[in-house]
Every structure is written in structure tokens, then in C-alpha cells.
Amino acid sequence: MKLGVASAVLATTARSIAQSPATSAIHSLPALPYAASDLAPHIDVETMNIHHGKHHAAYIAKLNEALATQSDLAKLSLDALQGQIHSINDPATQAALRNNGGGHWNHSFFWSIMTPAKDAGKPSEKLAAAINEAFGSIEKFQAAFAEAAMKRFGSGWAWLIIQNGKLKITSTPNQDNPMMKGIVSDAELGKPLLGLDVWEHAYYLHYQNRRADYITAWWNVVNWNAVNALLST
Numbered sequence: 001m002k003l004g005v006a007s008a009v010l011a012t013t014a015r016s017i018a019q020s021p022a023t024s025a026i027h028s029l030p031a032l033p034y035a036a037s038d039l040a041p042h043i044d045v046e047t048m049n050i051h052h053g054k055h056h057a058a059y060i061a062k063l064n065e066a067l068a069t070q071s072d073l074a075k076l077s078l079d080a081l082q083g084q085i086h087s088i089n090d091p092a093t094q095a096a097l098r099n100n101g102g103g104h105w106n107h108s109f110f111w112s113i114m115t116p117a118k119d120a121g122k123p124s125e126k127l128a129a130a131i132n133e134a135f136g137s138i139e140k141f142q143a144a145f146a147e148a149a150m151k152r153f154g155s156g157w158a159w160l161i162i163q164n165g166k167l168k169i170t171s172t173p174n175q176d177n178p179m180m181k182g183i184v185s186d187a188e189l190g191k192p193l194l195g196l197d198v199w200e201h202a203y204y205l206h207y208q209n210r211r212a213d214y215i216t217a218w219w220n221v222v223n224w225n226a227v228n229a230l231l232s233t
């Protein structure tokens with residue numbers, strides 16, 4: 001099965017999906033690939049525990065509930081599901097899959113592209129070259145990414161995607177993501193390489209209203225080795 005993602009977290013999730021009968025609770029909460037306390041002080045342990053154990057878990061429970069009446073979609077991998085949500089005609093079911101299927105994918109991805117600061121690594125030569133070509137420099141890229149994250153009004157995500165072989169920064173509301181063909185605009189479709197959760201639940205306990213400080217700190221725990229691998233797969 002082609003996963004389209006390189007992280008162990010998502011691979012584990014996808015395997016569990018593939019091996020589970022479509023009629024049971026097929027999506028399950030992936031374990032964090034590090035201890036919840038390992039991203040501190042940049043992301044505090046209480047935020048991580050609630051974000052992963054409560055928020056992410058709730059998206060999965062509601063996704064499974066929505067898939068209970070969708071036997072065809074229930075057979076899909078989490079990756080493949082993102083591109084099929086638009087095909088659901090019933091508005092309430094589509095909204096449930098969009099919010100919770102997106103929530104599950106986005107958070108699984110988010111955990112996988114972070115790591116303890118000591119293991120953060122750096123952009124590979126290939127990634128650095130692509131960033132320089134698209135944005136001029138790493139610093140300009142980070143500034144543009146932070147701007148997208150700051151400008152996202154309310155809840156949503158900032159993304160670095162690869163689209164037609166080039167890097168691009170996008171932003172989506174709520175739990176939408178760049179894999180949701182037919183839901184996000186074509187200009188925002190692509191393969192995510194980085195995603196930053198700017199819902200208040202991602203930072204409010206520690207940073208309160210200081211989203212800019214959260215974004216600045218987050219760069220310390222970006223898993224560049226995972227991003228490098230995503231670019232190469």
C-alpha cells in the first residue's frame with residue numbers, strides 16, 4: 001500500500017486501518033513517537049497530554065462514528081479518505097468526515113513532524129535548495145510560514161506543501177488540509193511537508209493569546225529529518 005507519508009506514526013496508523021474490519025472502530029489513536037514531556041519547554045506536557053489524549057482522541061471517536069454508515073469509505077486508508085470526503089452528498093455526514101477525518105489526519109501528521117529539540121536536525125541539502133528556490137532563504141521561508149500561521153483567523157493550520165514539484169505555503173481553516181481534493185481550492189492542494197496547528201487548544205495553556213510566541217518556539221521542535229524524508233518519498 002502506498003502511504004504517501006513517511007512517518008512511523010502514520011505508517012502504524014495505516015497498517016492498523018488496513019488490518020481492521022471495516023465494521024469495527026477502524027481508526028485508533030496513534031502513540032506519540034516521543035514522551036509527552038519531551039517537547040518542553042517549547043510545548044508543555046499538559047498541552048501535549050490534552051491535545052493528544054483528549055482532542056485527537058475525540059476526532060477519532062467521531063470519525064469512527066461517522067464511518068459506521070459509510071462502508072466504502074471505511075475501507076479506505078486515512079490518506080485516501082482525505083481525497084474522497086467531497087464525494088459524500090449528505091451535508092451532515094460530509095461535515096462529520098471533513099472535521100474528524102481531517103482532525104485525525106492532521107494531528108497524526110503533526111505529531112510525526114515534531115521531535116525533541118535535541119533531535120531536530122536540519123533541512124537536507126535537497127530541502128534547503130527547494131526552500132531557497134521558492135522563498136529566497138530559510139529565514140524568509142520561516143517568516144512567510146509564520147505570517148500564514150498568524151493570519152489564519154480563528155482555528156486552522158499553516159502548511160508547507162509540495163505542489164507540482166515546487167514548495168508552497170498555504171493555510172486552511174478548521175481541520176481542512178491540502179489533501180482534501182474538492183473541498184480546499186485547487187491552489188491549496190498538495191502533499192504536506194510541514195503543518196502547524198494554530199487552534200488555541202494547541203498553545204493556550206502555556207502561551208495564552210501569544211500565538212506568535214508559540215510559532216517561534218515551535219521551530220525548535222520541528223523534525224527536519226521527517227520533513228527531509230517526506231520530500232524524498
Ligand SMILES: [Fe+2]
Binds near residue numbers: 051199
Ligand atoms: Fe489540534
